[in-house]
Ligand SMILES: NC(=O)C1=CN([C@@H]2O[C@H](COP(=O)(O)OP(=O)(O)OC[C@H]3O[C@@H](n4cnc5c(N)ncnc54)[C@H](O)[C@@H]3O)[C@@H](O)[C@H]2O)C=CC1
């Protein structure tokens with residue numbers, strides 16, 4: 001008998017057909033108030049789950065007693081509780097690697113746009129406010145030759161640092177749970193504690209996962225340690241920073257500017273104080289959002305689920321170390 005799988009976001013037809021060839025698929029085009037009840041009912045028989053952008057909290061997954069594997073179309077695993085899944089011996093599959101370069105491109109776009117005030121000045125042109133050559137008060141700041149501090153030198157952190165080192169002649173420094181010999185050798189990156197990094201970087205870029213240890217890693221105290229001229233970039237998850245403290249730091253001139261791809265609550269409300277700040281560049285969580293990379297993530301996630309349901313966890317299992325196998 002075919003395994004029962006819930007697909008909880010839309011994916012291209014060929015990928016859906018690959019799932020349907022092996023599984024009995026129930027499709028939800030995102031989970032919302034209207035279909036929540038039907039989703040909960042479908043959980044009762046589900047062997048597998050695949051999708052993204054929905055919090056799969058334990059109370060919900062308690063309704064899926066037969067669940068054997070989950071596959072998130074993301075590298076971040078924070079929408080699932082890894083320990084809860086491990087207690088039930090359920091693997092969580094994710095999509096590391098395929099999005100590194102695209103996400104690093106996005107993060108570098110944030111660095112460039114923020115330093116050169118690109119969005120603010122583009123809006124000035126569009127709105128007919130470009131009436132004379134811009135003066136000193138609207139000048140940007142250089143990126144090349146500056147110091148780039150990466151907090152969370154993993155796959156994506158490395159790809160950002162690579163751009164800084166080879167493309168922009170930047171000095172790379174990083175803090176991380178462990179030393180990264182490849183970054184030190186290839187990019188001449190210097191390992192340091194987070195406090196020193198915050199005090200000495202021109203650009204501070206956060207690229208850790210969201211975990212119990214990284215939640216609110218950067219708050220008022222950390223912004224106060226940064227240079228007044230520092231530019232803060234967050235591409236990890238919104239909850240890794242204290243957003244209210246960031247608004248204060250940007251409003252009071254504690255730091256120069258910020259570029260953000262992720263927010264405490266997404267989508268960010270247009271009423272957020274961040275939207276009123278010219279020195280904040282705000283992207284709608286588009287780190288991996290190119291056609292090529294999103295397709296690669298979906299293909300990887302479909303492969304991951306099919307492999308996991310067949311008992312093969314050799315690739316891309318996020319909680320393998322916690323499972324009883
Ligand atoms: N904005 C976007 O669209 C995207 C955001 N992401 C986010 O980026 C995160 C990182 O992705 P990868 O680079 O693939 O993961 P990774 O696991 O390769 O790298 C994360 C790094 O953070 C370090 N780290 C973890 N906890 C830390 C702590 N408390 N202090 C210092 N360092 C710590 C780890 O040691 C690791 O080197 C994802 O978990 C996701 O949340 C990922 C892709 C796209």
Ligand SMILES: O=C(O)C(=O)CO
Pocket residue numbers: 073074075076077099287288289
């Ligand atoms: O993969 C992730 O974790 C994202 O945030 C979206 O690409």
